[in-house]
Amino acid sequence: MNADSDYQKRIEEALRDPKNLGELAGADAVGTAGSAACGDMIRLWIKFKEEAGKKVVDRATFQSFGCETAIAVASLATEMIRGKTPEEVLALSAEELAPGLGPLPPVKIHCTQLVESALRSALEPQPAPPPPSAAPAIAPSLVDKFTQASQPAGKLKVILLETDANRPELTRRRE
């Protein structure tokens, strides 16, 4: 048996009864990753529970718009991360997420990385939004200036123009 057929056998084995398929209602975290290499996509849902004072993965599920390898890896990964803290999951390499599959052909490595990226997307702390003062300054529009409540009353100067109906070019300021 050559390496390719051995790999195919292991994938088929993993796909015979894929685990944790579908959306997880009430999930605490959701992560999505797409592969630029093939256009495939994986979404993962994760629910946590408290165990011995630690937050650990209670359940993880996935949807895949991807190849069989990605489905097999996601199925194995969602099983093996149960009971792990987010930090422990993030410390796993792509290969460690699906140890049952053994070595993958080089063209299939990105399928494992797709699952790893979806996990990172779900579990890595999201950067805080920039504080309002860090937002780029935008000059207020004329409408903003007119509608600003803080605009001091009596500071607006209205200039009326007089127009001679017969000589509109002679419009002049009325002081």
Ligand code: FES
């Ligand atoms: Fe794209 Fe497997 S070929 S995820």
